[in-house]
Amino acid sequence: MHVDAIVQHLLDRQDEIVERLCTFLRLPSVSTDPAFIEGMRDAQAFLVDWLERIGLSDVQLLDGGGHPAVYGAWNGAPGKPTLLIYGHYDVQPPDPAEAWVTPPFEPTVRNGRLYARGASDVKGSTAIALETISAFLQIRGACPVNVKVFLEGEEETNSPSLRPIVQRYGDLLHADGMISADGARAHPEIPTINVGSRGIIEFEISIRTADKDLHSGRYGGAVQNAAHEMAKIISSLHDENGAIAIPSLLAALPTVSVSARADAARFPFDEDAFVKDVGARAHGEDGFSIRERLTLRPALDVNGMWGGYTGFGGKTVIPSTAHAKLSLRIVPGQDPEQVSDALKVHLRTVCPPDVQLSINDPETGSRAFNLPTEHPLVLAAKKVLSEATGQEPVLVRLGASIPITVIFQELLGIQTLMFGFALPDEDIHSPNEFFRLASLAEGLSAWPRLLEEVGKHSAEEFRSLSAAAEKA
Amino acid sequence: MHVDAIVQHLLDRQDEIVERLCTFLRLPSVSTDPAFIEGMRDAQAFLVDWLERIGLSDVQLLDGGGHPAVYGAWNGAPGKPTLLIYGHYDVQPPDPAEAWVTPPFEPTVRNGRLYARGASDVKGSTAIALETISAFLQIRGACPVNVKVFLEGEEETNSPSLRPIVQRYGDLLHADGMISADGARAHPEIPTINVGSRGIIEFEISIRTADKDLHSGRYGGAVQNAAHEMAKIISSLHDENGAIAIPSLLAALPTVSVSARADAARFPFDEDAFVKDVGARAHGEDGFSIRERLTLRPALDVNGMWGGYTGFGGKTVIPSTAHAKLSLRIVPGQDPEQVSDALKVHLRTVCPPDVQLSINDPETGSRAFNLPTEHPLVLAAKKVLSEATGQEPVLVRLGASIPITVIFQELLGIQTLMFGFALPDEDIHSPNEFFRLASLAEGLSAWPRLLEEVGKHSAEEFRSLSAAAEKA
Numbered sequence: 001m002h003v004d005a006i007v008q009h010l011l012d013r014q015d016e017i018v019e020r021l022c023t024f025l026r027l028p029s030v031s032t033d034p035a036f037i038e039g040m041r042d043a044q045a046f047l048v049d050w051l052e053r054i055g056l057s058d059v060q061l062l063d064g065g066g067h068p069a070v071y072g073a074w075n076g077a078p079g080k081p082t083l084l085i086y087g088h089y090d091v092q093p094p095d096p097a098e099a100w101v102t103p104p105f106e107p108t109v110r111n112g113r114l115y116a117r118g119a120s121d122v123k124g125s126t127a128i129a130l131e132t133i134s135a136f137l138q139i140r141g142a143c144p145v146n147v148k149v150f151l152e153g154e155e156e157t158n159s160p161s162l163r164p165i166v167q168r169y170g171d172l173l174h175a176d177g178m179i180s181a182d183g184a185r186a187h188p189e190i191p192t193i194n195v196g197s198r199g200i201i202e203f204e205i206s207i208r209t210a211d212k213d214l215h216s217g218r219y220g221g222a223v224q225n226a227a228h229e230m231a232k233i234i235s236s237l238h239d240e241n242g243a244i245a246i247p248s249l250l251a252a253l254p255t256v257s258v259s260a261r262a263d264a265a266r267f268p269f270d271e272d273a274f275v276k277d278v279g280a281r282a283h284g285e286d287g288f289s290i291r292e293r294l295t296l297r298p299a300l301d302v303n304g305m306w307g308g309y310t311g312f313g314g315k316t317v318i319p320s321t322a323h324a325k326l327s328l329r330i331v332p333g334q335d336p337e338q339v340s341d342a343l344k345v346h347l348r349t350v351c352p353p354d355v356q357l358s359i360n361d362p363e364t365g366s367r368a369f370n371l372p373t374e375h376p377l378v379l380a381a382k383k384v385l386s387e388a389t390g391q392e393p394v395l396v397r398l399g400a401s402i403p404i405t406v407i408f409q410e411l412l413g414i415q416t417l418m419f420g421f422a423l424p425d426e427d428i429h430s431p432n433e434f435f436r437l438a439s440l441a442e443g444l445s446a447w448p449r450l451l452e453e454v455g456k457h458s459a460e461e462f463r464s465l466s467a468a469a470e471k472a
Numbered sequence: 473m474h475v476d477a478i479v480q481h482l483l484d485r486q487d488e489i490v491e492r493l494c495t496f497l498r499l500p501s502v503s504t505d506p507a508f509i510e511g512m513r514d515a516q517a518f519l520v521d522w523l524e525r526i527g528l529s530d531v532q533l534l535d536g537g538g539h540p541a542v543y544g545a546w547n548g549a550p551g552k553p554t555l556l557i558y559g560h561y562d563v564q565p566p567d568p569a570e571a572w573v574t575p576p577f578e579p580t581v582r583n584g585r586l587y588a589r590g591a592s593d594v595k596g597s598t599a600i601a602l603e604t605i606s607a608f609l610q611i612r613g614a615c616p617v618n619v620k621v622f623l624e625g626e627e628e629t630n631s632p633s634l635r636p637i638v639q640r641y642g643d644l645l646h647a648d649g650m651i652s653a654d655g656a657r658a659h660p661e662i663p664t665i666n667v668g669s670r671g672i673i674e675f676e677i678s679i680r681t682a683d684k685d686l687h688s689g690r691y692g693g694a695v696q697n698a699a700h701e702m703a704k705i706i707s708s709l710h711d712e713n714g715a716i717a718i719p720s721l722l723a724a725l726p727t728v729s730v731s732a733r734a735d736a737a738r739f740p741f742d743e744d745a746f747v748k749d750v751g752a753r754a755h756g757e758d759g760f761s762i763r764e765r766l767t768l769r770p771a772l773d774v775n776g777m778w779g780g781y782t783g784f785g786g787k788t789v790i791p792s793t794a795h796a797k798l799s800l801r802i803v804p805g806q807d808p809e810q811v812s813d814a815l816k817v818h819l820r821t822v823c824p825p826d827v828q829l830s831i832n833d834p835e836t837g838s839r840a841f842n843l844p845t846e847h848p849l850v851l852a853a854k855k856v857l858s859e860a861t862g863q864e865p866v867l868v869r870l871g872a873s874i875p876i877t878v879i880f881q882e883l884l885g886i887q888t889l890m891f892g893f894a895l896p897d898e899d900i901h902s903p904n905e906f907f908r909l910a911s912l913a914e915g916l917s918a919w920p921r922l923l924e925e926v927g928k929h930s931a932e933e934f935r936s937l938s939a940a941a942e943k944a
Binding site for chain 1: 716
């Protein structure tokens with residue numbers, strides 16, 4: 001049966017699909033707050049039941065020490081690619097509850113929008129993925145590809161158990177690629193495919209210039225001041241334009257490709273409005289547009305600094321210690337460890353030898369995410385989206401970090417295509433979160449076609465195309 | 473009767489003098505804590521009674537809105553100079569009480585040391601002054617000079633009422649000079665005379681680079697960061713040696729005199745130990761010794777700085793605001809207003825035009841204190857101390873600020889000679905504060921001779937010598 005019939009089947013049953021999604025949304029699966037542990041357990045039970053009813057096998061909870069992930073597989077397409085299907089069932093807390101027009105866990109449709117905590121992030125798009133698989137199995141008796149559904153329970157708490165789970169269940173999760181229901185669309189009218197995001201490493205540094213804070217009358221003018229020394233260290237990080245001034249940190253960077261710059265230029269982006277909307281001032285590396293600085297170039301920011309007396313009024317001390325928190329957003333081609341070493345060497349070089357410097361080793365840095373633009377997942381998405389919209393999709397890259405993509409790439413060697421249908425204005429993490437019913441329909445049209453498109457490849461072909469794309 | 477007899481009279485009555493001092497020390501006159509209000513009142517009543525019994529007239533409390541000062545005068549030497557005699561009757565809190573070997577308000581003599589809160593700071597030296605006046609009046613029926621005793625009750629709380637009191641009672645306090653029982657000796661074996669201390673102005677500055685803190689993933693690399701901008705501003709204040717790098721701030725500075733440098737060199741001062749004792753690193757203006765940097769040159773210190781996230785762990789924000797507290801120690805020849813303006817101009821110049829800078833106007837700055845080395849009070853002290861010790865006194869200057877001297881100079885036009893007999897190791901403001909009985913004896917020998925020496929001048933002569941010294 002043609003995929004069009006699958007899509008039509010789904011679109012004919014939108015009321016039923018919304019109803020099922022509402023049942024999912026009524027479960028208050030807030031992962032950040034132990035008071036909601038029942039809501040988490042109810043959501044797990046609901047999903048286990050759902051996956052079993054769809055017809056997935058091996059349905060189980062994958063335990064990594066925290067909230068478990070929910071897993072289920074369909075392996076009925078031998079010789080075809082196997083795709084992990086990622087979603088998450090946990091949601092942000094609903095506070096402030098009184099700011100909601102209708103209660104956060106009582107889903108309500110108003111003006112074509114489904115209001116509920118988690119509707120946009122990301123139960124709505126997760127439901128699209130599950131309904132798609134369900135329709136294939138119900139109508140055709142088979143999916144175009146093998147699928148392994150993986151629904152995380154700690155996305156909203158920075159995924160502390162994700163690495164342990166993926167390591168522990170590596171064999172079970174083995175796949176050729178991943179499609180994620182998470183990752184919002186970048187624009188309401190223009191189809192976009194996310195092919196990159198920056199990685200991040202974080203540091204905290206402290207310096208000491210004396211055993212204790214000293215009286216500025218008794219010592220002022222004759223001894224070092226930790227605040228002055230920290231200011232000099234921080235000042236050494238950037239040039240007068242705000243560009244990173246540590247050559248060793250930029251040395252290993254590949255030149256930004258012409259195509260990546262063309263992608264950046266294609267995405268409609270009002271630079272003036274972007275900066276003015278938050279009362280900020282543009283700043284940064286010469287020779288790059290703001291959009292390029294945000295997505296294609298590394299950024300080093302002091303996230304916090306402090307030293308000496310910071311209370312009310314004056315206190316005439318010479319601070320003996322000063323501190324700074326730093327984060328470095330890194331781009332494809334930068335190795336977190338190498339970059340981290342380069343930053344440490346720089347800090348030790350600029351810090352005067354008689355000032356004690358301690359650098360707390362960064363937690364595991366996160367590599368940049370880079371999905372090759374010729375990857376079969378990207379080509380499949382391009383085809384589906386351009387047919388659906390009549391427009392060539394724009395390849396976009398994010399300035400922020402998506403650790404999940406990097407964890408799966410690192411531990412399972414697979415790429416992730418983000419294929420969520422949320423939009424950026426849907427108040428995720430805020431009161432009155434909503435998901436557009438129009439987006440639900442768009443997703444229900446696109447997901448079956450995407451799986452169908454990927455299923456046109458044999459597993460072998462998919463792997464070799466993937467490998468070729470990585471090398472290019 | 474020769475002054476030797478006055479001194480002998482005092483030295484013969486040390487037990488009785490210590491007993492009276494102990495009565496004074498038993499009164500818990502802690503000005504910083506309202507719980508001790510009774511102790512403050514008891515001390516005021518005790519001093520009023522004491523001054524009256526000595527034979528002073530016009531004994532009264534001088535009210536400036538806070539704890540009053542105690543006042544009493546003897547004006548029986550027409551044609552002779554009139555000296556204000558400064559002391560303070562308030563003391564620091566005794567905490568931590570359990571750290572005292574004997575209770576803070578139960579004075580106890582051990583090994584020639586009188587232990588009690590306030591013994592060294594400054595009831596001991598205040599008693600020396602009062603006993604001196606008492607002895608003159610009792611034995612000779614007259615003091616060598618006119619005296620106006622002024623005992624402050626708020627020295628330990630930064631003298632908030634001192635200006636109002638001196639302004640309100642200006643006529644009553646009119647005098648030709650002041651001798652202070654406060655101001656410790658600088659060295660146990662070498663006689664010293666304090667002829668200067670630095671003044672101070674304080675600032676708080678804030679900058680803003682955006683309406684709110686921004687996400688470092690979404691904005692990093694493209695917008696200004698308040699922590700970076702503040703670091704640059706702070707870095708602009710000093711050169712690589714730690715010397716002030718604001719030419720306009722140093723422009724008006726007179727050259728440090730050869731004699732002042734010679735004085736600094738004469739005072740035994742172990743530069744290495746000074747720095748190493750507190751684990752600090754030497755730093756500062758080229759061409760000046762540490763002692764000179766501390767006492768003869770201005771010092772600009774950031775006392776505190778902060779911006780962005782300073783809590784536990786990481787938070788990937790771009791701070792939109794950053795703050796710094798600054799204090800500038802100034803030296804004779806620097807006008808607080810001019811210097812403050814120069815600093816403001818510098819800050820506005822180095823701050824990029826698109827960064828919002830706000831400078832909170834300094835509270836009333838305090839000028840440096842400068843007692844001319846040829847001032848008759850200095851010459852009198854030199855003579856007395858060199859005869860007592862067989863050594864030429866060393867003229868010393870302090871790095872810290874003594875606002876009291878500046879207030880009396882500004883409002884009454886008089887100079888202050890600090891003639892206290894405390895020593896720097898007597899644990900003032902700490903548990904187990906003590907005053908050496910040997911210092912009491914030295915003070916009882918020196919104070920009568922000092923008054924006698926000043927009394928050799930007529931008032932007219934004293935004033936013209938003072939004026940000449942100021943001009944030199």
